[in-house]
Amino acid sequence: MSTVVIPIKPETARRPARGGGLRGRQASAAAVAAVESLLAGLPRERSLLIEYLHRIQDSQGHLSVDMLAALAQALHLSQAEVHEVASFYHHFDIVREGEAAPAPLTLRICNSFSCSMAGSAGLSDTMRQLLSEQRELRVVEVPCMGRCEGAPVAMLGQRPQPHATPESLQALIAAGDTREPLPVVQSLDDYLAEGGWRVLDELIAGQRSADAAIKALSDAGLRGLGGAGFPLGRKWEIVRSHAAPRLLAVNIDEGEPGTFKDRYYLERRPHQFLEGMLIAAHCVGIKAIYIYVRDEYHALRQVLADAVAELQQRRQDLPPIHLRRGAGAYVCGEESAMIESLEGKRGWPRQRPPYLAEVGLFGRPTLEHNMESLYWVPEILAKGVDAFEAQGRRGRKGLRSFSVSGRVARPGVYVAPAGITLRELLDAYAGGMAPGHELYGYFPGGASGGMLPARLADVPLDFDTLQPHGGFIGSAAIIVFSTADSARDLALKAMEFFAHESCGQCVPCREGTQRAVELMRAPRWDRALLEELGEVMADASICGLGQAAPNPMRCALQYFPQEFGDE
Numbered sequence: 001m002s003t004v005v006i007p008i009k010p011e012t013a014r015r016p017a018r019g020g021g022l023r024g025r026q027a028s029a030a031a032v033a034a035v036e037s038l039l040a041g042l043p044r045e046r047s048l049l050i051e052y053l054h055r056i057q058d059s060q061g062h063l064s065v066d067m068l069a070a071l072a073q074a075l076h077l078s079q080a081e082v083h084e085v086a087s088f089y090h091h092f093d094i095v096r097e098g099e100a101a102p103a104p105l106t107l108r109i110c111n112s113f114s115c116s117m118a119g120s121a122g123l124s125d126t127m128r129q130l131l132s133e134q135r136e137l138r139v140v141e142v143p144c145m146g147r148c149e150g151a152p153v154a155m156l157g158q159r160p161q162p163h164a165t166p167e168s169l170q171a172l173i174a175a176g177d178t179r180e181p182l183p184v185v186q187s188l189d190d191y192l193a194e195g196g197w198r199v200l201d202e203l204i205a206g207q208r209s210a211d212a213a214i215k216a217l218s219d220a221g222l223r224g225l226g227g228a229g230f231p232l233g234r235k236w237e238i239v240r241s242h243a244a245p246r247l248l249a250v251n252i253d254e255g256e257p258g259t260f261k262d263r264y265y266l267e268r269r270p271h272q273f274l275e276g277m278l279i280a281a282h283c284v285g286i287k288a289i290y291i292y293v294r295d296e297y298h299a300l301r302q303v304l305a306d307a308v309a310e311l312q313q314r315r316q317d318l319p320p321i322h323l324r325r326g327a328g329a330y331v332c333g334e335e336s337a338m339i340e341s342l343e344g345k346r347g348w349p350r351q352r353p354p355y356l357a358e359v360g361l362f363g364r365p366t367l368e369h370n371m372e373s374l375y376w377v378p379e380i381l382a383k384g385v386d387a388f389e390a391q392g393r394r395g396r397k398g399l400r401s402f403s404v405s406g407r408v409a410r411p412g413v414y415v416a417p418a419g420i421t422l423r424e425l426l427d428a429y430a431g432g433m434a435p436g437h438e439l440y441g442y443f444p445g446g447a448s449g450g451m452l453p454a455r456l457a458d459v460p461l462d463f464d465t466l467q468p469h470g471g472f473i474g475s476a477a478i479i480v481f482s483t484a485d486s487a488r489d490l491a492l493k494a495m496e497f498f499a500h501e502s503c504g505q506c507v508p509c510r511e512g513t514q515r516a517v518e519l520m521r522a523p524r525w526d527r528a529l530l531e532e533l534g535e536v537m538a539d540a541s542i543c544g545l546g547q548a549a550p551n552p553m554r555c556a557l558q559y560f561p562q563e564f565g566d567e
Helices: 029-038 046-060 065-075 079-088 113-117 120-130 166-175 188-193 198-205 210-219 232-240 261-266 270-284 298-314 335-342 371-375 377-383 385-389 422-428 487-501 507-520 527-540 544-548 550-559
Strands: 105-110 137-142 154-156 159-161 246-252 286-293 321-325 366-370 399-406 412-417 439-443 477-482
Touching: 029 046, 029 065, 046 065, 046 079, 046 321, 065 079, 105 120, 113 120, 113 399, 113 477, 113 487, 120 137, 120 166, 154 166, 159 166, 188 270, 188 298, 198 210, 198 270, 198 377, 210 232, 210 270, 210 377, 210 385, 232 270, 232 366, 246 270, 246 335, 246 371, 261 270, 261 298, 261 371, 261 399, 261 412, 270 286, 270 298, 270 366, 270 371, 270 377, 286 298, 286 335, 298 321, 335 366, 366 371, 371 377, 377 385, 399 422, 412 422, 422 477, 439 487, 487 507, 487 544, 487 550, 507 527, 507 544, 507 550, 527 544, 527 550
Parallel strands: 105 137, 246 286, 246 366, 286 321, 399 477
Antiparallel strands: 105 154, 154 159, 399 412, 439 477
16 A cells, blocks of 8 residues: 655645635734734744644734634635634634633643542632632643642642642732742753764764664563553664655653653753753754643743753754644644644544555655653663663663652652562652552542552553553553542542543543543443443544543542442
8 A cells, every 4th residue: 555755844834725705704903913923933834833723822812713824825724723722722712703812820730630639629619719709810620730830730820839829829819929930950061061963973983873772662661651661672673764854743741640751851851851862863864853831830841942942052963853832732732633733734633544554744754752751862872771670679670750649748750660569669769648648549540540549559650551441541640539538539530631632633521531431420320321421432442542531530439439330
């Protein structure tokens, strides 16, 4: 079967057909002028549509239909194309004619698992009461913002507030502090002083071969650390076997509830990630690199932009590196949905085959990676395979980064041996359970990884070890809950999250998650119907969102029967 290959050049805005007049709503002169000013000096590429929508929303506080019409006119796109993209992403506020614009400032309060355990619902209620007369600010409950170690978390504008209280949020509002401060990261000079960039320089100079580097990473057992766990070396070999030009897409969307490891590393050592990224680009023969960063990581985007700019100033041997901003869509953590978003479209997962390694971003062979996978590359190659392998336990290889949150004494990111158990992770790293709490269960891989009971706390936390029990490690987002919590309620919260985040493309996921929420809100769960529904969703959904959505519900029924009157 032949494959149609699309040129690497991103799709430019289409010109209107000759002789065709403007149709539909006509943008006002003021909106046209405003859009032209916001887009001044920027290329008019279809793939940058989401970036342009962000520019408008950042400047106006919302997206009026007038501005959307002006943007469509500027890009020579139909208004339907612009509207369907803007309406897909949660962080865009479309204001239609006759509707009032939202308050210019938004206070977002996380309602996900760890924040919920820490009392975020009560915090939201309190803040709504305190701000009921405040017309310049609105309170919105949102899913996980990737800062679970600071639960409950709120965000005023772009300024996150960990361990939020009514008092701390009122002080933040009074100060008008809406910008996230830049973290103190390791400088490029300090990274170079400790031996950074040596591996990449040796590869470029021919002192190391790409084949040897790929073999070393395969021998070390390094796998994709965004969730799927595909062997990294094997992926590099597959992509470079396809015709050039090839592209690299890095996923830092990190939307899985309970996951914050990518942010942790990049707020400390961004240059180690960048070196790993460029090693991959050299070994695979990459023409250009695209980095997709979740919208909630405002300061982190600036850190990366500054680091990339400094690199490009010092070195002339780098491929083009493009930073792209997400817009609030969990499904864009799925690799093909992220590719669609990078092309300026709705984040709809693609049907496969063809796979991204053959037909990916802009139709070119694409190497797609999670940030952490690339972060470990220079360290493994610099220190050697043996040093990495020796860290594992119970026959597992290497190290894992665990985002630990919930009912633990010390939430945070912990680098621990692959094959460690939850009990060991809690006792040796996270300080045990929070005072007054007894272990009841845990999510081993965020919302999608299922939920396991305390009696399985001695199962190794790694790829392929949890599947027999109905869970999986995924991005290693460990959310611990105690006897003060309800597994039934947590499973419902997970399904509500999936229903909210379903892209709506396929019926099993779109309708299945909504129907499951209805059934799970009933006083008594219809076990047979829920299990049948979960089977259909897992078997027939296009992507991992719908396939994994039933996991917490199934686990609740299997491992916590006492909550359903089965014991």
